[in-house]
Amino acid sequence: MEIKEGCFYSKEHEWVKIEGTSAKVGISDYAQHKLGDITYVDLPKTGKEVKQFEILTGIESVKAASDIYSPLTGKVIAINSALESAPELVNKSPFDEGWIAQLAITDPAETANLMDAAAYKAYLDSLEG
Numbered sequence: 510m511e512i513k514e515g516c517f518y519s520k521e522h523e524w525v526k527i528e529g530t531s532a533k534v535g536i537s538d539y540a541q542h543k544l545g546d547i548t549y550v551d552l553p554k555t556g557k558e559v560k561q562f563e564i565l566t567g568i569e570s571v572k573a574a575s576d577i578y579s580p581l582t583g584k585v586i587a588i589n590s591a592l593e594s595a596p597e598l599v600n601k602s603p604f605d606e607g608w609i610a611q612l613a614i615t616d617p618a619e620t621a622n623l624m625d626a627a628a629y630k631a632y633l634d635s636l637e638g
Contacts, residue, residue, distance in 0.1 A: 510537075510538050510539050510542065510633060511538040511603075511604065512537070512538070512626050512629055512630050512633075513526075513604045513626065514626045515626070516604070516626065517580060517620045517623035517624065517625060518537060518580075518623060518624045518625075518626070518628075518629035518632075519562070519578060519580045519623055519624075520624075520632065521540075521562075521577075521578050522536055522537045522539055522540035522543075523535070523536055523537070523540075523565075523577060523578055523579075523580045524536070524537050524580070524603075524604065525580040525581055525612075525620075525623070526604075527614065527617060527620070530613060530614060531583075531586060531611055531612060531613050531614060532580075532581055532583065532611065532612050532614050533608045533610075533611050534565065534577075534579065534580060534581075534608065534609055534610050534611070534612060535599070535603055535604065535607055535608040535609050536568065536577060536599060536603055536607075536609070537603060537629075538603050538604070539633055540575075540603075541599050541600050541603050541607070544568065544570035544572055544573060544575060545570045545571045545572040546570055546571045546597065546600060547568060547569070547570050547596045547597055547599045547600050548569050548570055548571060548596060549568070549569040549596055550566070550568050550569075550592040550593075550596045550599060550609060551566050551567040551568065551569075552566060552588040552589070552590070552592060552593065552609065552610070553565055553566040553585045553588060553609075553610050554585065555585050555586065555587065555588060556584065556585060557584065557585045558583070558584045558585075559579040559582065559583065559584075559585070559612075560579070560582045561579060561580065561581055561582045561619050561622065562578050562579065562580075562622075563578065563579055564576045564577070564578055564579075565577050565578060565579040565585075565609075565610065566609065566610070568596075568599070568609075577609065579612070580619075580623055581612060581614045581615075581616070581617075581619050581620070581623075582614065582615045582616055582619060583612030583613050583614040583615055584612060584613045584615075585610050585611070585612060586611050586612065586613045587610065587611035588609070588610050588611075589606075589607070589608050589609055589610070591606065592607070592609065
């Protein structure tokens with residue numbers, strides 16, 4: 510399982526990478542493995558405002574439909590429109606080509622409620638037992 514340094518993670522397996530006053534959001538390698546082949550990503554609308562841990566959007570796979578929660582409070586300023594025609598990018602490259610949305614974040618201190626890479630690895634280890 511790939512865990513990317515420099516990202517923060519939620520217990521629901523979303524990742525966020527802060528770049529200045531904005532942040533890219535996606536689902537972790539662990540999450541895409543659990544979901545299986547991604548068939549559809551319901552991209553959020555640009556301008557949508559979300560609070561930390563509120564539903565940002567949804568994703569569907571051959572196995573299940575899942576909600577994606579926002580790791581931070583902010584406003585959607587960009588979406589990865591490549592996912593409209595190629596949702597499998599989430600499977601192939603969850604941290605790079607498969608990002609879902611970019612947020613203008615309002616409170617970077619909210620990362621205190623998330624896990625860094627080392628803590629997320631320990632969390633995954635505890636789930637897999």
